[in-house]
Amino acid sequence: MKMAEHTRRSVLLGAAGVAAGTGLAATAGTRARAASGPAPGAGHRFPYLEGAFKPVAEELTAFGLPVTGRVPRELNGRCLRTGPNVLGLEDPRAHHWMLGEGMVHGVRLREGKAEWYRNRWVRSSQVARKLGEPYPGPVPPDDFPCNTHVIGHRGRVLALQESGPLPYELDEELGTVGTYDFRGTLEGAFTAHTKFDAHAGELHAIAYYPTWDHVRHLVVDPAGRVSRTTRIPVADAPMIHDFALTENHVVVLDMPVTFDRAAAEGGAPVPYVWNTAHPARVGVVPRAGGATRWFEVDPVYYSHTLNAYEEGERIVVDMTNFPAPFLVAGNGSGGPGAVDTATLDRWTIDLRHGRVRTRTLDDRPQEFPRVNESLVSRRHRYGYTAAAAEMSQAYLTADGNPPDRAFGNALIKHDLLRHRTEVHHLPRGAAASEAVYVPRDPADPRAAEDDGYTVAYVHDPDRGASDLVILAAQDFTGEPVARIHLPGRVPLGFHGSWIPDA
Numbered sequence: 001m002k003m004a005e006h007t008r009r010s011v012l013l014g015a016a017g018v019a020a021g022t023g024l025a026a027t028a029g030t031r032a033r034a035a036s037g038p039a040p041g042a043g044h045r046f047p048y049l050e051g052a053f054k055p056v057a058e059e060l061t062a063f064g065l066p067v068t069g070r071v072p073r074e075l076n077g078r079c080l081r082t083g084p085n086v087l088g089l090e091d092p093r094a095h096h097w098m099l100g101e102g103m104v105h106g107v108r109l110r111e112g113k114a115e116w117y118r119n120r121w122v123r124s125s126q127v128a129r130k131l132g133e134p135y136p137g138p139v140p141p142d143d144f145p146c147n148t149h150v151i152g153h154r155g156r157v158l159a160l161q162e163s164g165p166l167p168y169e170l171d172e173e174l175g176t177v178g179t180y181d182f183r184g185t186l187e188g189a190f191t192a193h194t195k196f197d198a199h200a201g202e203l204h205a206i207a208y209y210p211t212w213d214h215v216r217h218l219v220v221d222p223a224g225r226v227s228r229t230t231r232i233p234v235a236d237a238p239m240i241h242d243f244a245l246t247e248n249h250v251v252v253l254d255m256p257v258t259f260d261r262a263a264a265e266g267g268a269p270v271p272y273v274w275n276t277a278h279p280a281r282v283g284v285v286p287r288a289g290g291a292t293r294w295f296e297v298d299p300v301y302y303s304h305t306l307n308a309y310e311e312g313e314r315i316v317v318d319m320t321n322f323p324a325p326f327l328v329a330g331n332g333s334g335g336p337g338a339v340d341t342a343t344l345d346r347w348t349i350d351l352r353h354g355r356v357r358t359r360t361l362d363d364r365p366q367e368f369p370r371v372n373e374s375l376v377s378r379r380h381r382y383g384y385t386a387a388a389a390e391m392s393q394a395y396l397t398a399d400g401n402p403p404d405r406a407f408g409n410a411l412i413k414h415d416l417l418r419h420r421t422e423v424h425h426l427p428r429g430a431a432a433s434e435a436v437y438v439p440r441d442p443a444d445p446r447a448a449e450d451d452g453y454t455v456a457y458v459h460d461p462d463r464g465a466s467d468l469v470i471l472a473a474q475d476f477t478g479e480p481v482a483r484i485h486l487p488g489r490v491p492l493g494f495h496g497s498w499i500p501d502a
Contacts, residue, residue: 083493102147
């Protein structure tokens with residue numbers, strides 16, 4: 001098979017596509033149950049299939065959720081979060097966490113009540129087949145049950161994936177509507193990490209694909225169409241997982257994680273490697289069009305950007321970084337591997353003098369940085385991150401042996417103006433996912449940047465289920481405003497959004 005003929009299934013799934021090929025039994029009503037598969041082999045741990053990561057086996061629907069505390073009446077909308085939730089796994093040795101079928105979890109809030117909880121697999125062709133359901137229409141190229149992010153855009157809910165698959169649109173109750181190509185204007189890959197500039201009304205993306213000799217900057221205009229595509233030449237087909245956006249620039253982070261053709265042809269589940277021959281660099285692209293300026297940096301693996309903004313002739317980018325090398329494909333544990341945990345860093349790109357200054361803002365283990373979304377591409381003061389002990393342990397697991405090191409669970413608020421942090425500590429076993437900021441009154445232009453709430457799915461070890469925890473952002477270390485008790489677990493996964501009512 002020539003590389004140009006590879007689809008997402010053959011290039012990126014490799015042997016995992018075969019390993020995940022067993023069927024599922026679907027039941028009537030509001031539940032669909034997955035085949036649990038055999039337990040991991042004795043003597044070898046697969047941390048991304050265990051504990052807080054363990055996939056759930058059922059789709060649930062529950063109404064009138066019990067609440068400890070008070071749900072703020074101004075929170076009217078849905079809190080959605082997604083992640084990989086593998087179906088019908090036969091052999092954990094052939095599985096990689098990042099390739100699990102996407103499952104979206106959601107809680108509906110309205111007028112002070114938690115109306116419902118739902119979790120639903122994204123019905124790609126492979127998920128429909130495993131659930132014994134029909135797939136409507138032809139199967140699109142590179143089809144995949146998007147598992148990395150779920151966003152709201154122009155009245156639609158979109159599940160997102162990088163490097164090939166089209167987004168999947170979901171309805172208000174998390175049912176799958178079908179693939180979405182921005183009114184026929186998206187050609188090729190999209191991204192999992194879009195940036196919406198509320199001032200311009202534009203949605204931005206950096207897309208990559210393993211057979212391209214470039215990455216693409218895409219702009220979706222206020223009408224919901226891809227109005228501009230800029231190709232940025234790059235070598236070695238790097239993984240561009242996230243990027244940064246400012247008022248006038250796009251920041252491309254080109255790090256030494258690159259596509260490995262030999263690994264792909266050999267059936268590797270995730271054919272990306274740490275490539276010491278690939279220089280680490282940062283590209284700055286004018287949003288209005290023009291040449292890319294590249295700046296060399298010391299090798300790291302950036303994980304996620306918090307936000308970016310301009311400060312005169314400098315660009316400030318806040319993000320979480322792992323030290324080199326970072327092993328996306330892992331080291332035998334069924335998921336990514338690292339030599340140490342991620343920290344919150346700041347990179348300042350000096351456009352006048354052609355250099356990048358880097359420094360660590362907070363060196364405690366943390367991930368999934370988020371900002372008040374109204375400030376994307378503009379100067380921010382606050383940021384929110386999550387620390388999950390089991391995630392840190394899983395990333396540092398080498399060949400099934402977890403590190404002899406203690407980690408805690410917490411949500412963290414960063415005041416980047418006064419260089420302070422507030423930590424909302426969580427109990428042992430209470431793994432916290434990404435914390436999303438929700439403004440109390442988004443229509444109030446005078447509201448303080450942190451006049452709102454942070455919401456996160458947090459495991460309750462006493463119940464063996466999860467809670468949706470709502471914190472007042474201005475009383476971050478205080479008791480939660482509300483804990484909404486869910487009927488099942490929300491495994492540690494990736495990203496999500498607050499989707500307010502229109």
